[in-house]
Amino acid sequence: MPHSSSPAEPGAPRELGTLTVLGHAFFAPRFASVADALVEAHRQSMAPVFALVEGRLRRFTSLVTQMHLEVAGQALAHAGVAARDVHPVFTSAYGETATTVTLLEGIHDAHVASAARFPQSVHNTPSGLFSIATGNQHPASVLAAGEAGFAAGMLEALDLLGDGKGPVLLTAVDDRIPSVLRSHAPGEALAMALVLATDGPATAPRLTLRSGVGAQLPTDDDSLAASPQRFALRLLDHLTRLPTSASATDDLPIEPVGRHSLSVQVRLP
């Protein structure tokens, strides 16, 4: 990406850069596909396999961590990229909330915290386990920006690739909020991953990031509306329907309309 040497004009729509999608993945316990998630066609809940992690490392992992690792493995396989080679960017709005609640229960009830669970309460638990399980020693970016988290991850990926650090594994994952903390609209457990590069095969989709466009998503039903990962879900929907859907020339928002309104144009070369 070009380095700025003088202040830029605020607010005007501008193109930030283009990424190539080498692979993508989706997982949700209650949805068999992205399309099912968008229409809330539930299935009997399924647990992630998260085959990247074996043996004792799997113990005490939360659903959030398992989903990060599930879609990471799927996306890497789809891309044909080795796990050790990627620069990881993990994003989540709420992180390890379920593990936190379990720990709080133990402290409240017995004045004790689980030594096994405590290290898995940090927001970077998935990236830590990913590096241990795969031997990946690249720096991991771990971001939390609410509904703008996926957009923040895309920007991070764009910058990493501009620095010559690629391919990039980008995950966007959140679990439902435990009912003890929020009794209404817990959201949906959704997990998505992209493997991104500067260049790729001729058939690989290209994503052009643009800011300041102001596009909006269609209104979602309550459970999806409460899910901070609905922007990533919409992008995955488009990717999974290629090439039968028309290449998007319209801007697909990847964060709420607001100050910067980051959006993506999806194209097949």
Added chain:
Amino acid sequence: MTARRIAITAHALANALGQRGSEVLDKVFSGVSAFGPSSFELSFAVPVGEMHDLPPAHELDSMDDTRILRVALCAARQLQESVSATIQRYGAERVALVVGSCTGGLQQTELAFAELRQGARPAFYDHDRQHPLHRTAEALAGYFGVRGRVLSVSTACSSSALAMDSARRLLRSGLADAVVVAGVDSLCRLTLYGFHALGVLSTSATRPFAADREGITLAEGAAFLLLDAHADSDVYFTGFGCSSDAHHLSAPDPQGRGMLAAMRAALTDAGLQRVDHVNAHGTGTPQNDRAESQALRELFGAELPITSTKSSTGHLLGAGGATEAIVAIESLRRQLVPPTIGSTTTDAELGVQVVRSPRPLAMQHVLSNSFGFGGSNASLVFSR
């Protein structure tokens, strides 16, 4: 100024040593700590660096008056004038904010938890508004009037060190002209109980690099830095390096290989072979100090002056990286290495030179380390 040198135009600190940056720094550089008993309900007794008499966050909505934001505002207020001037210069949309934090509003959830478990919903509690990590950043952005990109970085104890890199990326990519970087964490029962369960809390004040070191002294605090892509300064952020241990979730690689990789990458990024001083991660645990010493020896030899200012401030978790960045910057400005206190002797097996009293030293470059759970290693370089 090249794109790789980022000016630090202002900074602010608040922790148990004081609620004004000058007070905190004077105590760090003269070798003073402020550890005492915790006021949190615990089944064990350990010293902590707790902030007392926290002013309410009256500038924010009452629902944002949480412990973490009270801690944050103690420092944020000191930076407000500088940020306002920066916003005037570039426009609010061109100033971004990046927060490094581990706990976010967790302490607020702790306060409400007994009632929450009974199915009640205390009037002071709102999960979405108070608990998530990004809410601290959003509230601070509102306080400052920042309208650029706002995000949080959370990699345990390296959080605000990585936040510095995220900020630098925003500047280098042209997405911002200035970035407010913050490291903030408050004490809470979960972290106290958690570290106690791991057996890494020191029963008396932490003693980094000492032969009888036991572990960490947890603390809370906030540190803010204002990074500017176009300004000049006397001290610059010149290098960053990061790695993943790929070893263990809560223990460092005993060989310090990931730490070494991060430091090497930071030196390379800064275009340096050496630095004049290292502000170590230096938590005071047997494992960290041994691994870090090994990495330091391999890279710099046995004579480079190193220090751990966690002996004064305590372990500030996500706020540590930004706090120690400010100490590194001030080391350069004062040409003074702050001491590692708590012990007068260094474990001879570590083979490093730990500064035990304030040491005047001609310095051009300082490196600061922050290492976290999940094997996240980060090193920052600052230069005159």
